[in-house]
Amino acid sequence: MRDAAPQGTYKVQALDRAFAVLDLLGESETPLGLAQVAASLQLHKSTAHRFLMVLERHRMVERTANGKFRLGLRLFDFGNRAIEQYDLRDRAQPHLRRLVAETEETAHLALLEAARVIYIDKIEPTRSVRMITRIGASNPVHCTSVGKAILAFLPPERASEILKRVRFERMTTRTIATPEALRAELEKTRRRGYAVDDEELEEGLRCIAVPVLDAQRLPVAAVSVSGPSFRVTAQKLPTIANHLLQCVRGISMDMGYVPAGRGARTALSA
Amino acid sequence: MRDAAPQGTYKVQALDRAFAVLDLLGESETPLGLAQVAASLQLHKSTAHRFLMVLERHRMVERTANGKFRLGLRLFDFGNRAIEQYDLRDRAQPHLRRLVAETEETAHLALLEAARVIYIDKIEPTRSVRMITRIGASNPVHCTSVGKAILAFLPPERASEILKRVRFERMTTRTIATPEALRAELEKTRRRGYAVDDEELEEGLRCIAVPVLDAQRLPVAAVSVSGPSFRVTAQKLPTIANHLLQCVRGISMDMGYVPAGRGARTALSA
DNA sequence: ACGCGCGTCCCATCATGTGAGAACCTAGGA
DNA sequence: TCCTAGGTTCTCACATGATGGGACGCGCGT
Structure with a gap:
Protein backbone atom coordinates (compact mmCIF):
# COMPACT_ATOMS: atom_id res chain seq x y z
CA MET A 1 0.00 0.00 0.00
CA ARG A 2 1.22 3.44 -0.79
CA ASP A 3 -0.54 4.56 2.33
CA ALA A 4 1.03 7.51 4.12
CA ALA A 5 1.47 5.20 7.13
CA PRO A 6 4.06 7.26 8.95
CA GLN A 7 6.35 5.82 11.57
CA GLY A 8 3.81 3.66 13.40
CA THR A 9 5.21 0.19 13.17
CA TYR A 10 2.20 -1.99 13.85
CA LYS A 11 -0.37 -2.04 11.14
CA VAL A 12 -3.79 -3.42 10.52
CA GLN A 13 -4.90 -2.12 7.20
CA ALA A 14 -8.57 -2.66 7.84
CA LEU A 15 -8.47 -0.66 11.02
CA ASP A 16 -6.55 2.20 9.52
CA ARG A 17 -9.06 2.37 6.77
CA ALA A 18 -12.01 2.21 9.08
CA PHE A 19 -10.68 5.05 11.16
CA ALA A 20 -9.95 6.98 8.03
CA VAL A 21 -13.61 6.64 7.19
CA LEU A 22 -14.63 7.86 10.61
CA ASP A 23 -12.16 10.70 10.38
CA LEU A 24 -13.51 11.72 7.07
CA LEU A 25 -17.06 11.71 8.30
CA GLY A 26 -16.00 13.57 11.41
CA GLU A 27 -14.27 16.30 9.46
CA SER A 28 -17.03 16.76 7.01
CA GLU A 29 -19.69 19.24 7.95
CA THR A 30 -22.32 17.37 6.07
CA PRO A 31 -23.10 13.66 5.68
CA LEU A 32 -21.35 11.96 2.77
CA GLY A 33 -22.50 9.47 0.19
CA LEU A 34 -20.79 6.18 -0.58
CA ALA A 35 -19.21 7.54 -3.74
CA GLN A 36 -17.74 10.52 -1.95
CA VAL A 37 -16.26 8.36 0.76
CA ALA A 38 -14.77 5.94 -1.74
CA ALA A 39 -13.30 8.74 -3.79
CA SER A 40 -11.82 10.72 -0.88
CA LEU A 41 -10.14 7.64 0.51
CA GLN A 42 -9.17 6.11 -2.81
CA LEU A 43 -11.06 2.97 -2.00
CA HIS A 44 -12.94 0.81 -4.39
CA LYS A 45 -16.66 1.35 -4.19
CA SER A 46 -17.29 -2.16 -3.04
CA THR A 47 -14.61 -1.92 -0.37
CA ALA A 48 -15.91 1.34 0.98
CA HIS A 49 -19.39 -0.08 0.96
CA ARG A 50 -18.36 -3.09 2.98
CA PHE A 51 -16.68 -0.88 5.56
CA LEU A 52 -19.63 1.40 5.85
CA MET A 53 -21.97 -1.51 6.36
CA VAL A 54 -19.83 -2.99 9.08
CA LEU A 55 -19.45 0.36 10.75
CA GLU A 56 -23.16 0.82 10.56
CA ARG A 57 -23.77 -2.55 12.16
CA HIS A 58 -21.66 -1.33 15.05
CA ARG A 59 -23.54 1.97 15.00
CA MET A 60 -20.32 3.84 14.54
CA VAL A 61 -21.91 5.46 11.53
CA GLU A 62 -25.52 5.95 10.67
CA ARG A 63 -27.45 6.95 7.62
CA THR A 64 -29.50 10.01 7.10
CA ALA A 65 -32.90 9.86 5.45
CA ASN A 66 -31.38 10.30 2.01
CA GLY A 67 -28.94 7.44 2.49
CA LYS A 68 -25.83 9.45 3.28
CA PHE A 69 -23.49 8.53 6.08
CA ARG A 70 -22.48 10.36 9.22
CA LEU A 71 -20.96 9.50 12.56
CA GLY A 72 -23.12 7.29 14.74
CA LEU A 73 -24.19 7.72 18.29
CA ARG A 74 -22.25 4.72 19.44
CA LEU A 75 -19.26 6.97 19.29
CA PHE A 76 -20.95 9.31 21.64
CA ASP A 77 -21.45 6.47 24.04
CA PHE A 78 -17.82 5.43 23.79
CA GLY A 79 -16.65 8.98 24.15
CA ASN A 80 -18.49 9.41 27.36
CA ARG A 81 -17.23 6.17 28.73
CA ALA A 82 -13.75 7.31 27.85
CA ILE A 83 -13.85 10.41 29.99
CA GLU A 84 -15.89 8.77 32.67
CA GLN A 85 -12.79 6.97 33.75
CA MET B 1 -14.04 -18.42 12.67
CA ARG B 2 -16.42 -19.63 15.25
CA ASP B 3 -17.05 -16.02 16.13
CA ALA B 4 -20.49 -15.26 17.54
CA ALA B 5 -21.04 -12.98 14.52
CA PRO B 6 -24.82 -12.68 14.65
CA GLN B 7 -26.97 -12.01 11.61
CA GLY B 8 -25.05 -9.07 10.14
CA THR B 9 -24.21 -10.11 6.63
CA TYR B 10 -21.20 -7.95 5.84
CA LYS B 11 -18.17 -8.84 7.77
CA VAL B 12 -14.69 -7.58 8.36
CA GLN B 13 -13.21 -9.72 11.03
CA ALA B 14 -10.56 -7.23 12.02
CA LEU B 15 -13.11 -4.50 12.61
CA ASP B 16 -15.40 -6.69 14.64
CA ARG B 17 -12.50 -7.64 16.79
CA ALA B 18 -11.30 -4.11 17.21
CA PHE B 19 -14.70 -2.97 18.34
CA ALA B 20 -14.93 -5.91 20.66
CA VAL B 21 -11.76 -4.64 22.25
CA LEU B 22 -13.17 -1.16 22.64
CA ASP B 23 -16.39 -2.60 24.01
CA LEU B 24 -14.53 -4.59 26.54
CA LEU B 25 -12.50 -1.63 27.69
CA GLY B 26 -15.64 0.46 27.79
CA GLU B 27 -17.48 -2.02 29.96
CA SER B 28 -14.65 -2.54 32.33
CA GLU B 29 -14.50 -0.22 35.29
CA THR B 30 -10.79 -0.45 35.46
CA PRO B 31 -8.04 -0.51 32.82
CA LEU B 32 -7.13 -3.96 31.54
CA GLY B 33 -3.82 -5.60 30.75
CA LEU B 34 -3.01 -7.27 27.45
CA ALA B 35 -3.46 -10.73 28.86
CA GLN B 36 -6.90 -9.94 30.23
CA VAL B 37 -8.02 -8.53 26.94
CA ALA B 38 -6.72 -11.49 25.01
CA ALA B 39 -8.36 -13.94 27.39
CA SER B 40 -11.75 -12.22 27.52
CA LEU B 41 -11.94 -12.07 23.77
CA GLN B 42 -10.37 -15.43 23.08
CA LEU B 43 -7.72 -13.83 20.98
CA HIS B 44 -4.16 -14.88 20.72
CA LYS B 45 -1.89 -12.70 22.77
CA SER B 46 -0.03 -11.46 19.78
CA THR B 47 -3.22 -10.67 17.92
CA ALA B 48 -4.62 -8.70 20.82
CA HIS B 49 -1.33 -6.93 21.17
CA ARG B 50 -1.33 -5.86 17.55
CA PHE B 51 -4.84 -4.51 17.84
CA LEU B 52 -4.08 -2.61 20.97
CA MET B 53 -1.02 -1.05 19.40
CA VAL B 54 -2.93 0.08 16.36
CA LEU B 55 -5.75 1.39 18.47
CA GLU B 56 -3.23 3.23 20.55
CA ARG B 57 -1.69 4.79 17.48
CA HIS B 58 -5.12 6.13 16.65
CA ARG B 59 -5.54 7.21 20.26
CA MET B 60 -8.66 5.13 20.57
CA VAL B 61 -7.06 3.50 23.57
CA GLU B 62 -4.31 4.72 25.84
CA ARG B 63 -2.12 3.20 28.46
CA THR B 64 -2.04 3.99 32.09
CA ALA B 65 1.21 4.39 33.97
CA ASN B 66 1.35 0.68 34.74
CA GLY B 67 0.90 -0.30 31.12
CA LYS B 68 -2.76 -1.23 31.22
CA PHE B 69 -5.18 -0.15 28.55
CA ARG B 70 -8.28 2.01 28.69
CA LEU B 71 -10.36 3.97 26.21
CA GLY B 72 -8.58 6.92 24.64
CA LEU B 73 -9.58 10.50 24.33
CA ARG B 74 -9.88 10.30 20.60
CA LEU B 75 -13.19 8.62 21.21
CA PHE B 76 -14.25 11.59 23.19
CA ASP B 77 -13.44 13.79 20.26
CA PHE B 78 -15.35 11.56 17.86
CA GLY B 79 -18.27 11.33 20.20
CA ASN B 80 -18.59 15.05 20.39
CA ARG B 81 -18.34 15.42 16.67
CA ALA B 82 -21.06 12.84 16.35
CA ILE B 83 -23.60 14.80 18.33
CA GLU B 84 -22.43 18.10 17.03
CA GLN B 85 -24.17 17.31 13.80
C1' DA C 1 18.02 -18.87 42.41
C1' DC C 2 14.02 -20.27 39.81
C1' DG C 3 9.42 -20.05 37.82
C1' DC C 4 5.77 -17.42 36.40
C1' DG C 5 3.05 -14.03 34.20
C1' DC C 6 3.21 -10.51 31.23
C1' DG C 7 4.43 -7.69 27.24
C1' DT C 8 7.11 -7.61 22.96
C1' DC C 9 8.64 -9.20 18.59
C1' DC C 10 9.45 -12.27 14.48
C1' DC C 11 7.93 -14.85 10.70
C1' DA C 12 5.92 -18.84 7.87
C1' DT C 13 1.39 -19.89 6.64
C1' DC C 14 -3.08 -19.43 4.64
C1' DA C 15 -7.48 -17.50 5.69
C1' DT C 16 -9.08 -13.00 4.81
C1' DG C 17 -10.12 -9.14 2.89
C1' DT C 18 -9.62 -7.19 -1.51
C1' DG C 19 -11.03 -5.01 -5.82
C1' DA C 20 -12.58 -5.86 -10.55
C1' DG C 21 -16.53 -6.54 -12.86
C1' DA C 22 -21.40 -6.88 -13.88
C1' DA C 23 -26.34 -6.67 -13.03
C1' DC C 24 -30.05 -4.15 -11.11
C1' DC C 25 -32.43 -0.40 -8.97
C1' DT C 26 -33.97 4.28 -8.17
C1' DA C 27 -34.15 9.15 -8.57
C1' DG C 28 -33.38 13.18 -11.13
C1' DG C 29 -32.08 15.92 -15.26
C1' DA C 30 -32.08 16.82 -20.07
C1' DT D 1 -38.72 9.57 -23.03
C1' DC D 2 -33.96 8.12 -22.28
C1' DC D 3 -29.77 8.69 -19.89
C1' DT D 4 -26.72 9.34 -16.11
C1' DA D 5 -25.08 9.04 -11.49
C1' DG D 6 -25.22 6.89 -7.30
C1' DG D 7 -26.22 3.06 -4.48
C1' DT D 8 -26.82 -2.11 -3.56
C1' DT D 9 -25.74 -6.82 -4.13
C1' DC D 10 -23.64 -10.50 -6.29
C1' DT D 11 -19.52 -13.46 -7.74
C1' DC D 12 -14.79 -14.82 -8.00
C1' DA D 13 -9.57 -15.29 -8.33
C1' DC D 14 -5.79 -13.55 -6.17
C1' DA D 15 -2.14 -12.06 -3.00
C1' DT D 16 -1.93 -9.40 0.78
C1' DG D 17 -2.55 -8.82 5.04
C1' DA D 18 -3.91 -10.69 9.28
C1' DT D 19 -2.97 -14.62 12.01
C1' DG D 20 -1.14 -17.17 15.95
C1' DG D 21 2.81 -20.32 17.23
C1' DG D 22 6.59 -19.54 19.46
C1' DA D 23 10.76 -17.34 21.36
C1' DC D 24 12.75 -13.72 24.12
C1' DG D 25 13.31 -10.70 28.07
C1' DC D 26 11.73 -8.42 31.85
C1' DG D 27 10.15 -7.85 36.70
C1' DC D 28 8.15 -9.96 40.58
C1' DG D 29 7.25 -13.00 44.18
C1' DT D 30 8.80 -16.92 46.52
Missing part, protein backbone atom coordinates in the same frame (compact mmCIF):
# COMPACT_ATOMS: atom_id res chain seq x y z
CA TYR A 86 -11.30 10.26 34.68
CA ASP A 87 -14.38 11.37 36.54
CA LEU A 88 -12.92 14.77 36.81
CA ARG A 89 -15.65 16.24 34.70
CA ASP A 90 -18.54 15.40 36.96
CA ARG A 91 -16.70 16.47 40.03
CA ALA A 92 -15.66 19.72 38.47
CA GLN A 93 -19.01 20.87 37.13
CA PRO A 94 -20.45 22.47 40.25
CA HIS A 95 -17.24 24.37 40.86
CA LEU A 96 -17.16 25.56 37.28
CA ARG A 97 -20.73 26.74 37.55
CA ARG A 98 -19.89 28.86 40.53
CA LEU A 99 -16.85 30.22 38.76
CA VAL A 100 -18.93 31.25 35.78
CA ALA A 101 -21.50 32.86 38.01
CA GLU A 102 -18.77 34.86 39.72
CA THR A 103 -16.88 35.95 36.65
CA GLU A 104 -19.66 36.10 34.10
CA GLU A 105 -17.26 34.68 31.53
CA THR A 106 -16.86 31.31 29.86
CA ALA A 107 -15.03 28.60 31.78
CA HIS A 108 -13.25 25.60 30.24
CA LEU A 109 -11.95 22.41 31.74
CA ALA A 110 -9.13 20.82 29.76
CA LEU A 111 -6.82 17.82 29.88
CA LEU A 112 -3.33 17.47 28.50
CA GLU A 113 -2.84 14.85 25.84
CA ALA A 114 0.45 14.53 24.01
CA ALA A 115 1.35 18.13 23.19
CA ARG A 116 -2.24 19.31 22.95
CA VAL A 117 -4.99 20.22 25.34
CA ILE A 118 -8.44 18.68 25.00
CA TYR A 119 -11.45 20.55 26.26
CA ILE A 120 -13.61 18.23 28.27
CA ASP A 121 -16.14 20.72 29.52
CA LYS A 122 -17.30 24.22 28.89
CA ILE A 123 -19.70 26.38 30.84
CA GLU A 124 -20.94 29.63 29.44
CA PRO A 125 -22.53 32.50 31.28
CA THR A 126 -26.24 32.74 30.59
CA ARG A 127 -26.11 35.87 28.51
CA SER A 128 -23.06 35.80 26.34
CA VAL A 129 -22.13 35.25 22.77
CA ARG A 130 -21.60 31.57 22.12
CA MET A 131 -17.94 30.74 21.98
CA ILE A 132 -16.74 28.70 19.09
CA THR A 133 -14.98 26.05 21.07
CA ARG A 134 -16.36 22.55 20.95
CA ILE A 135 -16.17 20.11 23.79
CA GLY A 136 -13.84 17.37 22.67
CA ALA A 137 -11.82 19.67 20.46
CA SER A 138 -8.13 20.25 21.03
CA ASN A 139 -5.54 22.99 20.68
CA PRO A 140 -1.77 23.11 20.89
CA VAL A 141 -0.33 23.72 24.36
CA HIS A 142 1.82 26.67 23.52
CA CYS A 143 -0.97 29.08 22.68
CA THR A 144 -3.52 28.28 25.34
CA SER A 145 -3.70 29.34 28.94
CA VAL A 146 -4.72 25.85 30.02
CA GLY A 147 -1.76 24.35 28.20
CA LYS A 148 0.65 26.72 29.85
CA ALA A 149 -0.94 26.26 33.25
CA ILE A 150 -0.46 22.52 33.14
CA LEU A 151 2.99 22.64 31.62
CA ALA A 152 4.24 25.18 34.11
CA PHE A 153 3.54 22.96 37.07
CA LEU A 154 4.51 19.60 35.66
CA PRO A 155 7.78 18.08 36.87
CA PRO A 156 10.57 19.57 34.73
CA GLU A 157 11.44 16.33 32.97
CA ARG A 158 7.88 15.64 31.87
CA ALA A 159 7.47 19.23 30.85
CA SER A 160 10.53 19.30 28.64
CA GLU A 161 9.55 16.00 27.11
CA ILE A 162 6.34 17.65 26.02
CA LEU A 163 8.06 20.86 25.06
CA LYS A 164 10.14 18.92 22.58
CA ARG A 165 7.01 17.87 20.76
CA VAL A 166 5.48 21.32 20.44
CA ARG A 167 5.39 22.53 16.86
CA PHE A 168 4.87 26.22 17.59
CA GLU A 169 2.24 26.88 15.03
CA ARG A 170 1.54 30.56 14.76
CA MET A 171 -2.12 31.40 15.40
CA THR A 172 -1.98 35.18 15.85
CA THR A 173 0.74 37.81 15.89
CA ARG A 174 1.21 37.30 19.61
CA THR A 175 1.54 33.52 19.55
CA ILE A 176 4.66 32.34 21.32
CA ALA A 177 6.96 31.10 18.60
CA THR A 178 10.09 29.69 20.19
CA PRO A 179 10.89 27.17 22.90
CA GLU A 180 12.91 29.80 24.78
CA ALA A 181 10.02 32.23 24.84
CA LEU A 182 7.76 29.49 26.05
CA ARG A 183 10.12 28.48 28.81
CA ALA A 184 10.34 32.07 29.97
CA GLU A 185 6.57 32.33 29.89
CA LEU A 186 6.24 29.19 31.96
CA GLU A 187 8.63 30.60 34.52
CA LYS A 188 6.52 33.74 34.67
CA THR A 189 3.43 31.59 35.06
CA ARG A 190 4.95 29.79 37.99
CA ARG A 191 5.83 33.00 39.75
CA ARG A 192 2.47 34.57 39.08
CA GLY A 193 0.55 31.43 40.00
CA TYR A 194 -1.67 31.49 36.96
CA ALA A 195 -1.25 31.30 33.20
CA VAL A 196 -2.39 33.93 30.75
CA ASP A 197 -3.16 33.70 27.07
CA ASP A 198 -3.23 37.21 25.72
CA GLU A 199 -4.71 36.83 22.24
CA GLU A 200 -2.16 34.16 21.42
CA LEU A 201 -4.73 31.72 20.12
CA GLU A 202 -7.25 34.07 18.70
CA GLU A 203 -7.41 37.81 18.17
CA GLY A 204 -9.48 39.55 20.80
CA LEU A 205 -9.60 36.57 23.13
CA ARG A 206 -7.92 36.65 26.49
CA CYS A 207 -7.79 33.66 28.84
CA ILE A 208 -6.39 32.89 32.22
CA ALA A 209 -5.91 29.45 33.69
CA VAL A 210 -4.86 27.51 36.77
CA PRO A 211 -4.01 23.80 36.99
CA VAL A 212 -6.06 21.19 38.84
CA LEU A 213 -3.89 19.01 41.05
CA ASP A 214 -4.40 15.40 41.99
CA ALA A 215 -3.53 13.53 45.13
CA GLN A 216 0.14 13.48 44.08
CA ARG A 217 -0.02 17.26 43.72
CA LEU A 218 0.54 16.91 39.99
CA PRO A 219 -1.50 18.83 37.44
CA VAL A 220 -3.99 16.60 35.67
CA ALA A 221 -6.04 19.31 34.05
CA ALA A 222 -6.62 23.02 34.08
CA VAL A 223 -9.52 25.41 34.33
CA SER A 224 -9.61 28.61 32.35
CA VAL A 225 -11.75 31.70 32.16
CA SER A 226 -11.96 33.23 28.70
CA GLY A 227 -13.54 36.33 27.37
CA PRO A 228 -13.13 39.20 24.97
CA SER A 229 -10.07 41.28 25.74
CA PHE A 230 -12.11 44.39 26.37
CA ARG A 231 -13.91 42.70 29.23
CA VAL A 232 -11.08 40.59 30.56
CA THR A 233 -8.77 43.52 31.20
CA ALA A 234 -5.36 43.52 32.80
CA GLN A 235 -6.80 45.13 35.94
CA LYS A 236 -9.34 42.37 36.33
CA LEU A 237 -6.86 39.55 36.01
CA PRO A 238 -5.97 39.30 39.71
CA THR A 239 -9.63 39.18 40.73
CA ILE A 240 -10.45 36.55 38.19
CA ALA A 241 -7.36 34.63 39.17
CA ASN A 242 -8.59 34.58 42.71
CA HIS A 243 -11.92 33.12 41.74
CA LEU A 244 -10.09 30.63 39.59
CA LEU A 245 -7.82 29.58 42.39
CA GLN A 246 -10.72 29.02 44.70
CA CYS A 247 -12.53 27.03 42.07
CA VAL A 248 -9.55 24.89 41.28
CA ARG A 249 -8.78 24.31 44.91
CA GLY A 250 -12.29 22.97 45.29
CA ILE A 251 -11.95 20.63 42.36
CA SER A 252 -8.52 19.48 43.39
CA MET A 253 -9.70 18.65 46.85
CA ASP A 254 -12.63 16.73 45.43
CA MET A 255 -10.05 14.75 43.52
CA GLY A 256 -8.15 13.83 46.64
CA TYR A 257 -5.62 16.61 46.70
CA VAL A 258 -4.56 17.78 50.13
CA PRO A 259 -3.23 21.32 50.43
CA ALA A 260 0.48 21.53 51.07
CA GLY A 261 1.70 22.25 54.55
CA ARG A 262 3.21 25.60 55.50
CA GLY A 263 6.07 26.72 53.38
CA ALA A 264 5.63 24.14 50.68
CA ARG A 265 5.35 25.75 47.27
CA THR A 266 2.76 24.31 44.94
CA ALA A 267 0.58 25.60 42.17
CA LEU A 268 -2.28 26.27 44.51
CA SER A 269 -0.56 28.08 47.32
CA ALA A 270 -2.04 31.48 48.01
CA TYR B 86 -27.40 17.46 15.64
CA ASP B 87 -26.54 20.69 17.40
CA LEU B 88 -29.52 20.22 19.53
CA ARG B 89 -27.47 19.95 22.64
CA ASP B 90 -25.92 23.37 22.54
CA ARG B 91 -29.17 25.01 21.68
CA ALA B 92 -30.99 23.21 24.42
CA GLN B 93 -28.64 23.91 27.28
CA PRO B 94 -29.83 27.36 28.32
CA HIS B 95 -33.42 26.19 28.29
CA LEU B 96 -32.56 23.17 30.34
CA ARG B 97 -30.77 25.33 32.86
CA ARG B 98 -33.83 27.45 33.32
CA LEU B 99 -35.98 24.36 33.66
CA VAL B 100 -33.75 22.97 36.37
CA ALA B 101 -33.76 26.29 38.20
CA GLU B 102 -37.54 26.32 38.12
CA THR B 103 -38.16 22.74 39.13
CA GLU B 104 -35.12 22.06 41.30
CA GLU B 105 -34.96 18.57 39.83
CA THR B 106 -32.70 16.88 37.31
CA ALA B 107 -33.36 17.44 33.62
CA HIS B 108 -32.34 15.12 30.79
CA LEU B 109 -32.19 15.62 27.07
CA ALA B 110 -32.49 12.40 25.07
CA LEU B 111 -32.55 11.20 21.48
CA LEU B 112 -34.27 8.16 20.05
CA GLU B 113 -32.03 5.60 18.44
CA ALA B 114 -33.42 2.29 17.25
CA ALA B 115 -35.67 1.19 20.11
CA ARG B 116 -33.65 2.93 22.78
CA VAL B 117 -33.18 6.44 24.06
CA ILE B 118 -29.74 7.95 24.43
CA TYR B 119 -29.14 10.67 26.96
CA ILE B 120 -27.21 13.46 25.38
CA ASP B 121 -27.30 15.92 28.20
CA LYS B 122 -28.09 16.11 31.86
CA ILE B 123 -28.38 19.09 34.15
CA GLU B 124 -28.65 18.65 37.86
CA PRO B 125 -29.85 21.13 40.43
CA THR B 126 -27.03 22.53 42.50
CA ARG B 127 -27.89 20.81 45.73
CA SER B 128 -29.10 17.33 44.96
CA VAL B 129 -27.89 13.81 45.16
CA ARG B 130 -25.98 12.91 42.01
CA MET B 131 -28.12 10.79 39.74
CA ILE B 132 -26.62 7.67 38.37
CA THR B 133 -27.31 8.32 34.75
CA ARG B 134 -24.40 8.85 32.48
CA ILE B 135 -24.45 11.09 29.47
CA GLY B 136 -24.15 8.82 26.46
CA ALA B 137 -25.90 5.95 28.18
CA SER B 138 -29.09 4.46 26.82
CA ASN B 139 -32.29 2.88 28.06
CA PRO B 140 -35.16 1.03 26.39
CA VAL B 141 -38.02 3.23 25.18
CA HIS B 142 -40.81 1.44 26.97
CA CYS B 143 -39.75 2.28 30.48
CA THR B 144 -38.63 5.87 30.15
CA SER B 145 -40.65 9.03 30.01
CA VAL B 146 -38.48 10.39 27.22
CA GLY B 147 -39.01 7.26 25.19
CA LYS B 148 -42.75 7.42 25.57
CA ALA B 149 -42.83 11.15 24.87
CA ILE B 150 -41.08 10.72 21.55
CA LEU B 151 -42.96 7.59 20.56
CA ALA B 152 -46.33 9.09 21.34
CA PHE B 153 -45.89 11.93 18.90
CA LEU B 154 -44.14 10.12 16.10
CA PRO B 155 -46.18 9.38 12.96
CA PRO B 156 -48.07 6.11 13.60
CA GLU B 157 -46.16 4.08 11.03
CA ARG B 158 -42.75 5.03 12.40
CA ALA B 159 -43.98 4.45 15.92
CA SER B 160 -45.24 0.95 15.28
CA GLU B 161 -42.07 0.12 13.40
CA ILE B 162 -40.19 0.94 16.58
CA LEU B 163 -42.76 -0.73 18.79
CA LYS B 164 -42.12 -3.98 16.99
CA ARG B 165 -38.51 -3.87 18.07
CA VAL B 166 -39.15 -3.25 21.75
CA ARG B 167 -38.19 -6.20 23.90
CA PHE B 168 -40.15 -5.22 27.02
CA GLU B 169 -37.50 -5.98 29.54
CA ARG B 170 -38.90 -5.74 33.00
CA MET B 171 -37.04 -3.24 35.18
CA THR B 172 -39.36 -2.84 38.16
CA THR B 173 -42.77 -4.19 39.10
CA ARG B 174 -44.44 -1.31 37.33
CA THR B 175 -42.60 -1.61 34.03
CA ILE B 176 -44.95 -1.80 31.10
CA ALA B 177 -44.75 -5.35 29.85
CA THR B 178 -46.91 -5.70 26.75
CA PRO B 179 -47.31 -3.89 23.44
CA GLU B 180 -51.00 -3.31 24.17
CA ALA B 181 -50.30 -1.67 27.49
CA LEU B 182 -47.67 0.49 25.85
CA ARG B 183 -50.03 1.55 23.07
CA ALA B 184 -52.64 2.51 25.64
CA GLU B 185 -50.05 4.45 27.58
CA LEU B 186 -48.99 6.30 24.46
CA GLU B 187 -52.58 7.24 23.77
CA LYS B 188 -52.86 8.56 27.31
CA THR B 189 -49.65 10.48 26.79
CA ARG B 190 -51.02 12.12 23.67
CA ARG B 191 -54.17 13.23 25.44
CA ARG B 192 -52.32 14.47 28.47
CA GLY B 193 -49.63 16.20 26.43
CA TYR B 194 -46.75 14.80 28.44
CA ALA B 195 -45.33 11.39 29.25
CA VAL B 196 -44.89 9.98 32.72
CA ASP B 197 -42.62 7.25 34.01
CA ASP B 198 -43.88 6.23 37.39
CA GLU B 199 -41.10 4.07 38.81
CA GLU B 200 -41.10 1.97 35.67
CA LEU B 201 -37.37 2.15 35.17
CA GLU B 202 -36.23 2.37 38.74
CA GLU B 203 -37.94 2.09 42.10
CA GLY B 204 -38.52 5.44 43.68
CA LEU B 205 -37.81 7.44 40.53
CA ARG B 206 -40.53 9.39 38.80
CA CYS B 207 -40.02 11.22 35.52
CA ILE B 208 -42.06 13.32 33.19
CA ALA B 209 -41.18 14.24 29.64
CA VAL B 210 -42.22 16.23 26.59
CA PRO B 211 -40.88 15.88 23.04
CA VAL B 212 -38.81 18.47 21.20
CA LEU B 213 -40.15 19.12 17.71
CA ASP B 214 -38.23 20.11 14.63
CA ALA B 215 -39.20 22.27 11.69
CA GLN B 216 -41.37 19.43 10.34
CA ARG B 217 -43.15 19.29 13.68
CA LEU B 218 -41.73 15.85 14.29
CA PRO B 219 -40.20 14.81 17.58
CA VAL B 220 -36.42 14.58 17.39
CA ALA B 221 -35.72 14.35 21.08
CA ALA B 222 -37.34 14.78 24.45
CA VAL B 223 -36.67 16.59 27.68
CA SER B 224 -37.49 15.05 31.01
CA VAL B 225 -37.56 16.10 34.63
CA SER B 226 -36.74 13.32 37.08
CA GLY B 227 -36.73 13.11 40.80
CA PRO B 228 -37.51 10.92 43.76
CA SER B 229 -41.19 9.99 43.90
CA PHE B 230 -41.70 11.69 47.21
CA ARG B 231 -40.71 15.03 45.73
CA VAL B 232 -42.17 14.61 42.27
CA THR B 233 -45.70 14.00 43.48
CA ALA B 234 -48.84 13.53 41.45
CA GLN B 235 -50.06 16.97 42.47
CA LYS B 236 -46.91 18.61 41.21
CA LEU B 237 -47.00 16.95 37.82
CA PRO B 238 -49.11 19.59 36.06
CA THR B 239 -46.89 22.41 37.30
CA ILE B 240 -43.75 20.62 36.26
CA ALA B 241 -45.35 19.76 32.95
CA ASN B 242 -45.97 23.43 32.37
CA HIS B 243 -42.37 24.34 32.94
CA LEU B 244 -41.40 21.47 30.69
CA LEU B 245 -43.69 22.62 27.93
CA GLN B 246 -42.30 26.11 28.06
CA CYS B 247 -38.76 24.80 28.02
CA VAL B 248 -39.38 22.49 25.13
CA ARG B 249 -41.20 25.15 23.17
CA GLY B 250 -38.14 27.30 23.53
CA ILE B 251 -35.82 24.58 22.31
CA SER B 252 -38.11 23.60 19.47
CA MET B 253 -38.32 27.14 18.25
CA ASP B 254 -34.55 27.44 18.40
CA MET B 255 -34.49 24.39 16.15
CA GLY B 256 -36.71 26.02 13.55
CA TYR B 257 -40.06 24.77 14.73
CA VAL B 258 -42.93 27.18 14.16
CA PRO B 259 -45.94 26.80 16.42
CA ALA B 260 -48.99 25.35 14.70
CA GLY B 261 -51.75 27.69 13.64
CA ARG B 262 -55.06 27.82 15.44
CA GLY B 263 -56.85 24.53 15.78
CA ALA B 264 -53.93 22.39 14.69
CA ARG B 265 -53.17 19.71 17.24
CA THR B 266 -49.50 19.06 17.95
CA ALA B 267 -47.47 17.88 20.85
CA LEU B 268 -46.78 21.39 21.97
CA SER B 269 -50.22 22.92 21.83
CA ALA B 270 -51.30 24.43 25.12
